[in-house]
Amino acid sequence: MFKPITIKDIAQALNLSASTVSRALSDSYEINPETKKRVLAYAEQNNYKRNPIALSLKQRKSYSIGVVVCEVANSFFSQAIDGIESIAYKNGYNIIITQTHDSYDREVMNIKHLANRSVDGILISLSAETTNFDHIKKLHDAGLPIVFFDRIYDGLATHKVSSDNRNGAKMATQHLIEKGYRKIAHLANAPHLSITKERLAGYREALTENGIPIEEANITYCHHGGSNQKEVDAAVQYFLSMDEKPDSIFVASDRLSIGCLTAIKKYGDKAYMPAIAGFSNSDVLDLFSTDFSSIRQPAFEMGRVATDRLIQLIESKYPVYEHESIVLGTELIERIPGKLL
Amino acid sequence: MFKPITIKDIAQALNLSASTVSRALSDSYEINPETKKRVLAYAEQNNYKRNPIALSLKQRKSYSIGVVVCEVANSFFSQAIDGIESIAYKNGYNIIITQTHDSYDREVMNIKHLANRSVDGILISLSAETTNFDHIKKLHDAGLPIVFFDRIYDGLATHKVSSDNRNGAKMATQHLIEKGYRKIAHLANAPHLSITKERLAGYREALTENGIPIEEANITYCHHGGSNQKEVDAAVQYFLSMDEKPDSIFVASDRLSIGCLTAIKKYGDKAYMPAIAGFSNSDVLDLFSTDFSSIRQPAFEMGRVATDRLIQLIESKYPVYEHESIVLGTELIERIPGKLL
DNA sequence: AGCGCAAACGATACCGGTATCGTTTGCACC
DNA sequence: GGTGCAAACGATACCGGTATCGTTTGCGCT
Numbered sequence: 090m091f092k093p094i095t096i097k098d099i100a101q102a103l104n105l106s107a108s109t110v111s112r113a114l115s116d117s118y119e120i121n122p123e124t125k126k127r128v129l130a131y132a133e134q135n136n137y138k139r140n141p142i143a144l145s146l147k148q149r150k151s152y153s154i155g156v157v158v159c160e161v162a163n164s165f166f167s168q169a170i171d172g173i174e175s176i177a178y179k180n181g182y183n184i185i186i187t188q189t190h191d192s193y194d195r196e197v198m199n200i201k202h203l204a205n206r207s208v209d210g211i212l213i214s215l216s217a218e219t220t221n222f223d224h225i226k227k228l229h230d231a232g233l234p235i236v237f238f239d240r241i242y243d244g245l246a247t248h249k250v251s252s253d254n255r256n257g258a259k260m261a262t263q264h265l266i267e268k269g270y271r272k273i274a275h276l277a278n279a280p281h282l283s284i285t286k287e288r289l290a291g292y293r294e295a296l297t298e299n300g301i302p303i304e305e306a307n308i309t310y311c312h313h314g315g316s317n318q319k320e321v322d323a324a325v326q327y328f329l330s331m332d333e334k335p336d337s338i339f340v341a342s343d344r345l346s347i348g349c350l351t352a353i354k355k356y357g358d359k360a361y362m363p364a365i366a367g368f369s370n371s372d373v374l375d376l377f378s379t380d381f382s383s384i385r386q387p388a389f390e391m392g393r394v395a396t397d398r399l400i401q402l403i404e405s406k407y408p409v410y411e412h413e414s415i416v417l418g419t420e421l422i423e424r425i426p427g428k429l430l
Numbered sequence: 431m432f433k434p435i436t437i438k439d440i441a442q443a444l445n446l447s448a449s450t451v452s453r454a455l456s457d458s459y460e461i462n463p464e465t466k467k468r469v470l471a472y473a474e475q476n477n478y479k480r481n482p483i484a485l486s487l488k489q490r491k492s493y494s495i496g497v498v499v500c501e502v503a504n505s506f507f508s509q510a511i512d513g514i515e516s517i518a519y520k521n522g523y524n525i526i527i528t529q530t531h532d533s534y535d536r537e538v539m540n541i542k543h544l545a546n547r548s549v550d551g552i553l554i555s556l557s558a559e560t561t562n563f564d565h566i567k568k569l570h571d572a573g574l575p576i577v578f579f580d581r582i583y584d585g586l587a588t589h590k591v592s593s594d595n596r597n598g599a600k601m602a603t604q605h606l607i608e609k610g611y612r613k614i615a616h617l618a619n620a621p622h623l624s625i626t627k628e629r630l631a632g633y634r635e636a637l638t639e640n641g642i643p644i645e646e647a648n649i650t651y652c653h654h655g656g657s658n659q660k661e662v663d664a665a666v667q668y669f670l671s672m673d674e675k676p677d678s679i680f681v682a683s684d685r686l687s688i689g690c691l692t693a694i695k696k697y698g699d700k701a702y703m704p705a706i707a708g709f710s711n712s713d714v715l716d717l718f719s720t721d722f723s724s725i726r727q728p729a730f731e732m733g734r735v736a737t738d739r740l741i742q743l744i745e746s747k748y749p750v751y752e753h754e755s756i757v758l759g760t761e762l763i764e765r766i767p768g769k770l771l
Numbered sequence: 772a773g774c775g776c777a778a779a780c781g782a783t784a785c786c787g788g789t790a791t792c793g794t795t796t797g798c799a800c801c
Numbered sequence: 802g803g804t805g806c807a808a809a810c811g812a813t814a815c816c817g818g819t820a821t822c823g824t825t826t827g828c829g830c831t
Contacts, residue, residue, distance in 0.1 A: 095786095096789095103810090106810065107811090107812095108790090108811060108812075108813090111789060111790095115789085119810080120717075121807070121808080138545075138546050140487075140786090140788065142483055142548055142786090143487055143786070144721075144788060144789085146484055146487050146787080146816045146818090147787085147788055148788095148816085149617075151483060153526075160508075160512070161508045161512065162512055164503065164510050167501075167502045167504075168503050171502065174527075174529060183526050183543070185494075186511075187524075188512070193511065205479050205482060206524060211783050231434075257656060346712060350717045371714050373688060374714060376695060437817065437818065440815075448781075448819090449780075453780090460779060461778095462779060462780085481817050481818065483816090484817035487788090488817085488820090489786085489818095489819085585813095590800080678806055
């Protein structure tokens with residue numbers, strides 16, 4: 090069923106050899122212009138398409154890029170994928186997207202799967218559970234180009250693209266402080282993630298600079314990145330159970346922001362409603378004027394930059410020894426309660 | 431750089447022929463169990479992985495599925511992709527995602543690209559602009575399995591998976607009526623889309639059943655599916671400019687809902703604020719208690735079902751002549767203003 | 772002894788391209 | 802008229818597997 094025309098078909102039809110046709114199609118200088126025209130014309134008419142799989146086999150290149158994220162149904166990642174796609178397609182690559190759902194096992198599975206499918210390179214944003222990096226190291230050592238974005242692993246000599254998490258966190262916390270809040274809790278992501286550490290640092294910095302003591306009891310980690318809501322529920326319930334309840338919460342991620350709001354909606358009451366600020370790339374949030382200011386990462390741009398660097402690695406003729414750590418700026422989006430909607 | 435071990439390497443190492451190794455690896459009955467063990471052991475140790483590209487070339491099968499949606503950064507589609515992925519991976523397929531951004535040209539490009547990349551089948555949700563289906567028909571006639579989901583084209587004999595758009599639209603409109611609204615406008619998608627027609631039908635049905643006259647002036651189409659905000663802005667401004675302004679709006683899609691809210695936020699005022707109900711799969715919306723009830727489609731399930739059917743088509747040994755049109759239920763999510771958040 | 776037959780493995784072709792090397796042809800030139 | 806050389810094309814091998822057919826070997830049976 091469905092057998093497309095090959096180079097040999099053209100050769101036979103025009104009484105040429107496969108070699109000649111191949112060369113004509115790739116515009117080789119040692120083919121008679123006359124012959125070229127005939128071949129091109131015939132190919133056009135019978136709408137010949139070179140078989141990318143045969144090509145892949147021959148050139149040991151698949152023109153596809155693997156993407157590993159925790160989930161696409163997450164504004165940050167879907168926007169990043171948008172950016173990844175835009176660069177990939179421009180360069181003739183297609184992207185194969187896999188989701189870890191923040192599970193280490195699935196990350197290992199997916200990455201192995203991608204390597205088997207012989208992608209030319211991989212873009213990775215680590216799962217929240219990942220603390221062992223052997224599965225990635227192995228591939229990297231074997232020569233597979235890898236670029237990290239968002240959730241970085243520093244132990245690998247390669248390009249890394251992230252946003253200015255420290256400063257973003259600082260802005261968010263500072264923002265809460267400026268609004269008069271003093272007991273600011275922090276709902277953090279899994280502790281080993283790069284973004285967790287950086288955002289925590291920004292949080293601490295803002296507090297310190299404002300002379301507010303840092304209390305470890307105010308910081309709660311979500312070891313699975315909030316992929317199961319129970320985890321977030323527990324964290325919020327913990328905050329609500331404190332003797333001296335926090336008056337505000339700085340939330341560390343997109344996923345957690347939604348989880349946190351959900352939990353507060355479930356367990357909070359009118360009498361007590363903490364202010365919230367946190368990382369989020371949701372467009373929908375922009376529509377509402379709840380008391381929730383957010384830090385937006387340049388997701389699309391991060392995807393673009395990461396993909397650009399990955400393709401550079403892939404297409405480099407020589408091993409690359411110099412690696413960039415690119416950090417893009419974050420943006421504070423203030424939301425004033427009381428306005429329309 | 432990075433050359434994995436092949437079947438021939440194993441053959442040489444064990445003093446066997448490539449054929450024998452191949453058969454041993456695929457557990458052929460005509461290979462000595464002893465030999466099998468040796469091969470398997472060696473393969474395991476040197477972690478041999480069969481080259482899927484060579485396999486694809488030989489079997490004329492790529493074990494990959496093309497997905498065409500308007501954009502992943504859209505709750506409905508990202509959830510659908512979640513569903514698609516879950517079934518695809520379970521069956522050993524990977525998915526290649528492309529975005530049309532509701533442009534006809536990009537749809538044609540992407541589909542051609544996928545066909546060239548020799549995917550085994552394609553899942554399509556049409557772009558808002560598409561009125562000509564030749565690019566799809568051609569591939570379908572050539573034998574490429576295709577399944578439509580969400581935005582269906584009826585002119586092709588294949589499986590189609592959608593949600594009960596008519597009833598969903600009816601529920602939303604009915605909901606507005608029950609809340610006391612009478613002049614209900616309809617912000618519709620591109621007129622030729624299947625979902626547009628069905629949702630319009632549901633809207634009309636609800637009005638008629640409640641004895642409310644249908645006025646065409648109250649219906650505005652967005653020919654690009656709201657992919658550029660200007661279009662939506664214009665539609666909303668039109669509603670606002672009417673002599674007798676609508677007291678509520680039924681919005682036809684996820685994208686349009688966000689666009690519509692954005693526009694209202696821009697151009698509306700406190701004095702006049704229409705109620706809104708519409709299709710949306712945004713989780714974030716659930717958090718807020720604005721006066722916006724929504725119709726949720728079973729996106730994940732739609733993705734699952736569509737992929738399941740597509741794989742059936744792909745793996746069927748004989749041409750399939752009977753095709754299903756699967757319609758899944760929709761759900762009304764009521765939001766009562768005034769509650770928390 | 773001679774035959775049949777099955778078990779276990781090898782050799783080869785093929786999938787659809789491209790790279791490498793070889794061949795034919797015509798023509799200029801000494 | 803033989804040599805050299807370039808233009809234009811053909812033949813072949815290879816990428817990494819698998820399907821098909823062929824070959825060897827041993828053993829049972831008459």
